[in-house]
Every structure is written in C-alpha cells, then in structure tokens.
Amino acid sequence: MKKIAVIPIRKGSKGIPNKNKKKMVGRPLFTWALKEAVFSNLDEVYVFTDDAQVIAFVEREYYWTPKVKALLRNDKNANDTASTEAAMLEFAEKIQYDFDVLTLLQATSPFTLAEDIDTCLQKITTENYDSALTVVNTHRFTWKSSGEAINYNVFQRPRRQDFEGLLIENGAVYCTTKAAFETSKNRISGKIATVTMAEESLTEIDSLSDWTIVEQLLAQRLKSNRRPEKITHLVLDVDGVFTNGSISYTAEGEHTKTFDMRDGMGLEILREDNIKVMVMTSENSPLVAARMEKLKIENVYLGIKDKYALIAHIVKEEGLALSQLAYMGDDVNDLANLCSVGWALVPNNATERVKPYADILLNADSANGAIREACEWIIKYNARF
Known part of the structure; x- marks a missing residue:
C-alpha cells in the first residue's frame, strides 16, 4: 500500500x-x-x-x-x-x-x-x-x-x-x-x-x-525531551564558532577566515577521548573544507541550511540519541539544535538571540579559545559517567 x-x-x-x-x-x-x-x-x-x-x-x-x-x-x-x-x-x-x-x-x-x-x-x-x-x-x-x-x-x-x-x-x-x-x-x-x-x-x-x-x-x-547522557559527539557550526564571524573578500570572492590554533588542539584531545567531532555550516567554503581537512575532521557538511533535519538523520542512521550530542552554535539558525541536543554551548560573543537557549555560556569568544574551552568542559563532564 x-x-x-x-x-x-x-x-x-x-x-x-x-x-x-x-x-x-x-x-x-x-x-x-x-x-x-x-x-x-x-x-x-x-x-x-x-x-x-x-x-x-x-x-x-x-x-x-x-x-x-x-x-x-x-x-x-x-x-x-x-x-x-x-x-x-x-x-x-x-x-x-x-x-x-x-x-x-x-x-x-x-x-x-x-x-x-x-x-x-x-x-x-x-x-x-x-x-x-x-x-x-x-x-x-x-x-x-x-x-x-x-x-x-x-x-x-x-x-x-x-x-x-x-x-x-x-x-x-x-x-x-x-x-x-x-x-x-x-x-x-x-x-x-x-x-x-x-x-x-x-x-x-x-x-x-x-x-x-x-x-x-x-x-x-x-x-x-532532553535527557542527561554521556556525550559521544560534538557538532560545531563554523562562522561565529571556529571564526569570529568576519570574512575578508577580494574581487575574486572569499579570501580569508581566522581560526584559533588552540581549538584544533582541543578537538584532537576530544578525539583521543573517543568523542566524534562533526562540523555543519550553511556556507560552502573551500577555506573551511581545507581547515577541517587540516584538523583531520572527517564528518564535514558544507552548505547545510537545515542542520536539524540532517542531524536527526545522522542520529537515526548511527543509532544514537540526541541527548548524546553536544552542539555549539552562535546564531538563530542553530536554535533548533541548541534546544534539542543533550548540551547546548555558545561562545561568549554569540548573538543575544541564542544565549537564553544555551546550557553553557562559555567565557571565551569564538576564534579566541571558545572551542578549546568547550572541549575541556565536555571532558570534565564525561568524567562523571
């Protein structure tokens, strides 16, 4: 039928x-x-x-x-x-x-x-x-x-x-x-x-x-619908999380983004703790693709506007629960995920619109150690389990 x-x-x-x-x-x-x-x-x-x-x-x-x-x-x-x-x-x-x-x-x-x-x-x-x-x-x-x-x-x-x-x-x-x-x-x-x-x-x-x-x-x-569980996955937005949200342009198009080296080390420590890192961004940026390859992050999704639906698909395919995910975002297009996952983290310089929905408001700004701070928080949190 x-x-x-x-x-x-x-x-x-x-x-x-x-x-x-x-x-x-x-x-x-x-x-x-x-x-x-x-x-x-x-x-x-x-x-x-x-x-x-x-x-x-x-x-x-x-x-x-x-x-x-x-x-x-x-x-x-x-x-x-x-x-x-x-x-x-x-x-x-x-x-x-x-x-x-x-x-x-x-x-x-x-x-x-x-x-x-x-x-x-x-x-x-x-x-x-x-x-x-x-x-x-x-x-x-x-x-x-x-x-x-x-x-x-x-x-x-x-x-x-x-x-x-x-x-x-x-x-x-x-x-x-x-x-x-x-x-x-x-x-x-x-x-x-x-x-x-x-x-x-x-x-x-x-x-x-x-x-x-x-x-x-x-x-x-x-x-x-959220429940406290051990965090097995960290999902990251890019602009306003990895970067400070600014982009330099030339006549040929996108030119530069600024990333923080400390964030890369934090993500490496997470992987050593068997926490899977995923990156989702609405931008389809070669610069982002190159940076994620450098960081050895395999699960990178570029040009994604409906991150919530894609995360639901990934969760179902991998037999996970949303409560096993931590999500870090900074703007309104991250709201559905911030409200749904086990733990919602935002940089200190996130938009005021999303801060009330965060479980953890980080002390550091994006591109200035926020991801590193999030990684260290996750490791300490998981230690309780």
Whole structure:
C-alpha cells in the first residue's frame, strides 16, 4: 500500500509575509512538518509549491533521503481564493493518482510529529477507516452569540476532570484513501477517524504575536525531551564558532577566515577521548573544507541550511540519541539544535538571540579559545559517567 503526503505551500501570505519560509526556532516554518514526515511511515513526501526558492531549498537540503520530492504548483491554485482541495486535486492529477493513501500536511503546523502522521495512517491501513484527521481535546466551554451555552449546563458547571470536552480540528494532518478522495474530492470523507494531538497544536499562526507564542512553545517542547547522557559527539557550526564571524573578500570572492590554533588542539584531545567531532555550516567554503581537512575532521557538511533535519538523520542512521550530542552554535539558525541536543554551548560573543537557549555560556569568544574551552568542559563532564 503506497502512502504519500503532500505539503501545499504558497508564495504569498498576508498576515505574516513569507510565513512558510520565515524561521521558526531557526528553521523555515514548513520544514518542521516536512522533517517529521520524512521520519514517519510515509513512502513519499511532496512539497507542492509555486515558490522556486522553496523547490531549490528542498532539492538541496534533503539530498540524503529519497522520500522527499518537490513539485511545481499551478499559479491558479496558489492564489488567495484557491482552496486546498483544488491544490490536492491538481497534485493528484500531476502524479496520476499514484497512491493508495493520500496525506495532507499543513506547512503551518510545526507541532506535528511523525507519530501523529503514523497514527492517522494506521486508522486507514489497519482499522478500515476511509479517512482520518487530527484534533485537539479542549476543555473549554462554548457559547452562542445569543448567550446560550452550547456544551454544558451553567447551573451544573462540571469540574475539568469530569468534563469530556470538545474535539476541535487543528488543521495539521488529514489522511484519505484514494477511493474516498476520488469519490468525494475532499480531504476527508466516508468513515472518519480522529487522532488527538497536544493542546498547543491548536494555536494558529495568523499574527506576529501568534508566531512568538508558538515559537516559545515549540522551543520548550524540544528542551523538555532532553535527557542527561554521556556525550559521544560534538557538532560545531563554523562562522561565529571556529571564526569570529568576519570574512575578508577580494574581487575574486572569499579570501580569508581566522581560526584559533588552540581549538584544533582541543578537538584532537576530544578525539583521543573517543568523542566524534562533526562540523555543519550553511556556507560552502573551500577555506573551511581545507581547515577541517587540516584538523583531520572527517564528518564535514558544507552548505547545510537545515542542520536539524540532517542531524536527526545522522542520529537515526548511527543509532544514537540526541541527548548524546553536544552542539555549539552562535546564531538563530542553530536554535533548533541548541534546544534539542543533550548540551547546548555558545561562545561568549554569540548573538543575544541564542544565549537564553544555551546550557553553557562559555567565557571565551569564538576564534579566541571558545572551542578549546568547550572541549575541556565536555571532558570534565564525561568524567562523571
């Protein structure tokens, strides 16, 4: 049974400009749902968009998985008046209905987890439902504008623990069989199952204040999953970690970066302690490649924008836990990793935006002994285990 997903994305957004691409905890908003889809039981995941930048991003960043594909969306189904169902129908026709189960994932639902997707799929594949959707069980009392209570008796107000509450659609995940979709041309139809997600997933992102609330909730959820373990891997950003963040340019392009020799010795000591060092940077720099080769660091990933998804892939492939990793970064694109790994370290001159998310604020600045200080801290920390 072929199970696929579509994530429709439009270029425009009125409430929050470029909302789908705006960085949420350091990552483009749409990548939160995309990453979870990759690690779910789906067979293929399509990003369906009219945005060429998004297509280029997906093709570049998700090279490590054959599950992810990007497909160009027709302009007429990407305007303000186009329905999601119209986009789904266009998508289904483009791939010639080559699926048994179609899943709609909303790009604006960063709380979606792989297990939410898998539970929806299970409702169809093993429990004989025609479709499934995610909901939130809220214990709020609802009213009509006429002043009439809808879901409780005002003279017998129930306690929260005695109140079943209401199931409210959160717009995150919808699954349907091919037969049901062909018949109804709707995201859900026939015998419908509900799958409950966490209450924070009900928060919609329609304004910048919504964005701030969701970002804080998402960062907190990432941090709450961490557990103290022995550190087996150190993952390092480059600019602002190995270097002080400045670059010299000539007419021919990038010219020089400044590295601290003490950092190299610290990393050598780490390797002697059987701690694996990985380097990830969004820049595709020959200077960085040359320096890492000199330092004998084998696991170097250049030109990586979505470091969080790649780290999740590496962790799964190597049978690790995120709590076994220490991560050192300095700016907003490091936030998701700083919130997720076992230990988050930042140089003293990191941006103010990331410092509140650090477990360890180092005394040294980047390119001035910060990595060396981090290495020595890790060795002392591991000695406790």
